[in-house]
Amino acid sequence: MKGFSAWLLQRLTAVYMVVFIPLTFWIILSGMPWDFEAWQNLLNRTTVQLAVLLFVWALLFHAWIGLRDVIIDYLNPIGLRLTALSLVALFLLTHAIWIIKILWLS
């Protein structure tokens, strides 16, 4: 992903996060009981699971594009740049998979 598509995705993910974060706070703070059961009920709904998955993926994509920009700007030696990019990619990818495990397999 490069150029225009990266630019667009960075903005779309930002919009999604801007909507998701206040909405989540609003749901949690507007009278939902504060116990494990209510929390589980909420997170057992497929729509909620998908929305959370989308949020985490949006966050990770957003972070990827942003960090890649920083690395391309500041790390010029090609070896260093590739190492940094691979480490970041590995870190983000782990989280992308981990969230699936959290949402559905535990």
Added chain:
Amino acid sequence: MKFSIYRYHSESTEQPYIQAYELADSEIDAGMMLLQALIKLKAQDESLSFRRSCQEGVCGSDAMNINGKNGLACVTRLADLKQPIQLRPLPGMPVIRDLIVDMQPFFKHYNDVKPWLITKDPEPEHEWKQSPEQRAKLDGLYECILCGACTASCPSSWWNPDRFLGPAALLQSARFIIDSRDQATDERLNQLDDAYKLYRCHTIMNCTQVCPKGLNPAKAISKLKHEMLKKKL
């Protein structure tokens, strides 16, 4: 009046150094521009080198870093400058000698955006017509004198000088993409669609702050991103 000027001469010195100069107050008139002072300093020390031509902000030859900000010496008033006046070559550009930098990479990027009208229709008998509204869209774009002050103030250009086109070339690109007579808009936009040429711009806006002609390259660049969005969707 005191000056502190960057000196470098590839044939006689290994390392650049800073040299102090002084101009007697009797030599300075009210309203005098920095370039006039430089010309007088050159009379004192003929080895001091800088470019200039028109002396009125039209040719774009004498862009330099003046007290930390890029500008044209010929339209910068001496009286407005804090002393000692610090003169450096344009940052991020290879220095040839003293205040003279190698503009070759800068003009290569300019060339890369094909800064001329590309048309596919057969030539009209008289001229390519434009309505006053279409013509008005070119205001703020065509006036660029290619001095390089903006590109040499842009951190993205310092970091990726070979691959990021820089504000001046992108302003020119916008100038032809917006021109109603140009018929290569899609090709031009496609050419810009990679990680470097256009999208290294992070809207830092140094370009707009320094432009001695009062142009707004940052706005032209956001216009380009907008045109790209329109084309792709």
